[in-house]
Amino acid sequence: MPAARTPASNTAASTLASELADLLHDRSAAGAARRHQALDALIVALDGPGGPALPGRRVLLALQDALCFLLAYPQSAAERRLAERAADTLAARCRALSPAARARLDDSGLAASEMHYAYSYGVVQKLLARGAPLEIDWDAVDDDAPLIDLLTLLVAPGESIGLEDISMPLSQWLEACRPRATPSDLAFVVELLEGSRLPTPFRAHLFERCELPLRLALSAADSPRLQARARPARLCTFGAFRRERFALPARIRRPLSQRPRRLGARDGREMVARWLYALGARELEIYPLIYANSDDVLVVPLDRAIEVVLVGVAPAWRSPLEVLHFFGVLRNGVPIAYGPTAVFAGCCELGINVFEPYRGVEMRAMYSQLLRALHHVLGVDYYFMTPYGMGEGNDEAIRSGAFWFYRKLGFRPDRPEVEAIARREEARMQREPGYRSGMRVLRQLSHTGISLDLSGGARAPIDFGALGVAQSRYVAERFDGDRSAAEQHGAHVARRALGLDVRIDPSDDEHAPFIALSTVLSMIARELERWSDAERRALRRVVEAKCGRSEVAAATRSKAHARLCDLLYRVSHAERARMEVEA
Known part of the structure; x- marks a missing residue:
């Protein structure tokens, strides 16, 4: 039960905010009681424009982060209700400020800033x-x-x-x-x-x-960070935070207990808007969300009040072959993490970004649920990240120790020399308890991509950079650089070999996915002549999914088309070898 209210006059809001921040991870009964007391007193201190002056910007930002954390990780339903009241009271108090006072809150993500x-x-x-x-x-x-x-x-x-x-x-x-x-x-x-x-x-x-x-x-109710939340269908409360170690592959493969639900157009727009505000109030953007398709939004319910939101990309912005999505992770209806995915043939390039208030709390469990959603919805069994995600040209990833975090999850470096450095460091950690890799070593470890392979070696990412160069050479050699002619030839191939009724209209965004894919079809036209009817029908289904309302089916259909994958691997590998010879 919440403790009795402390009179606002006895406790400064800044002191209460500091106390609340210090108590976030104390999940004892005494810690919960003190948090409730601090929340209750904060509501009184902040309630109404006639109350005490708001604390300074730094304290308000810390308070905002603390309330965000409690909304996502409450110890009880009562604590969640108190955190909601405190968040709403803070927003109302900010909106009641004078214009000059509100201006001092600009770029904070607080209401009315x-x-x-x-x-x-x-x-x-x-x-x-x-x-x-x-x-x-x-x-x-x-x-x-x-x-x-x-x-x-x-x-x-x-x-x-x-x-x-x-x-x-x-x-x-x-x-x-x-x-x-x-x-x-x-x-x-x-x-x-x-x-x-x-x-x-x-x-x-x-x-x-x-x-x-x-x-x-940020004056609308859904715009600030604290208001970019939704009431969860079933609240999950958190006592002591779990620091469990478990094998990631088994967790990823575990069947979903609930079916993903596709949102209608209106709910899709609202979900996209929530994430736009969640990122926009932090001065963040990411490609798949910038060009989100509100008609292609899936919500995947998972364990412990986690939901993964998958948002497809509008037709004009789709990749020729990869299936692009924005993903957002909700915990108890609160946005806690986000990133992009690009999926083809069972392989997924991804980057995971966790909002600062939630870093370090049940991260392994959250990551396993995200990868589980991608496995079951998009057919992913090979996950990989670029050197940038490990810290190459990315100081934040270096400072956060990204390499070691992903290594503990089971990801392994692509470069043998980096694996050798990692093993030397691990041996030293065994010999010297408390040893941590220094910045110089972390930078050495950053010069690699990493991967988690659940396919038993059956999957490997296609080199889309080399494949793109191969397309450019093909257009130059076959059509003397006339890209329109290459696209028209791709449409002809689609009609003749795949039985698709397609036309090229660059002014119509709905035609953009096929136009992007047409040069690939033109390039592999001779190979298609040797394919069986079943293989051509399977390719037709891939193309139809790429050009449809949602690309989700294209991810699983490309994975199932072994001959298409093998052909694209061969083309990209040959081009990469040619580029290395020419370098």
Whole structure:
């Protein structure tokens, strides 16, 4: 039971916030009682604009992190309710501040603050579609020439002449020229881009070249970090945190106890928005979420109130062969981790990013559940990460000891020389208890990719970089560099060999997945002539899945097509060997 309320006048909010942060991992009965007392007193201290002044920015950020942690890892249902009340009270208190006081909270992710960031075009589109208060931060625009250059491409020729010799501030021109129903300068720029005949990737590229500083007002209830949560179907409470060691493969292979559920269009948009805000309030973005397909959202329920959200990519942004997804990990309805996946033929390249408040708590269990979801939904039995994830050019991964974390999970380096260094370090750790690898050694360990193979050696990633170079050579040699001709030939191959009724229309985003795949089909046309009818039908099913509403089936169908995988391996390996000879 919560302890009796401590009068706000007796305890400063900053002291309470510090005490709460110190007690997060104390899961004893006494620790729980002290946390409840601190939460209860905080609610009183923060309640209403007439209460004491808010503590400073640093303390508020620590308090925000502590409340986020308790929402995800409550010791009891009562503690979760108290943390929710404290989070809502803090948000209301921030919204009641004067404009000057709110400005001091900017870029914190707190309610009523503003985020200042050059958001990508796909994020801007989605936020504006929700009516988010997102606008160009004119005070931070040092050079408006790139935006003027963009606008001259989008307006009538006579207007372009005026823009080239503009004698008024560009912000004033936009305000004067935009439609009455258009709420902001930024929305007007996006309307002009969307009204152009340019392909979707061109529009995004032109917008992002402007590097526009933007400001996002976090005033909506679902925008700040603390409000990017949902009430879980069944709350999981946490006493002492588990530090169990277990074999990862068995956990990954364990069947799912509940079927994944596909969200409808409305719920899909809401889920994508939750994750956009969860990342946007931390000044973060990631490719698959920037170009998320709200019609392709799966939620995978797992153990201990973990849910993995898989969001597919909009057709215009899909990879030719790999199946791309954004994944988000929810614990008790709270976003705790995220990353990208790229899956083909049972192999998955991924990167896992855990939000700071949740690092170090039941990490092995969380990772095993994520990999389990990918195994059962996308057919993954080979997981790999790039050297960047180990710290090559990534100081944060070095500082966090990423190599050793993944090694303890069972991942192994691709390079024998790095494996030798790791074994020497492990031998020293055995001889010298308490020894830890220094920064120099951690940097040596970072120069490798790592992998976890559940296939018994049956899987290996395709070298898509080399495959891309092979396609470029093929187009140059077969079509004298005419990419349109290569695409049309790919469509012809699809019609003749696969029985697909396809056409090439670059102006239609729905055709983009096939256009991306068409050059590959053109390149392997002669091989297809030697395939059986069953093998061609299986390839047709892969192509149909790549071009469908959801790509999920393409991941499992590509894995099942042994001849396709073998062919692409051979092409990529031959190209890599050729590149090495030419180097």
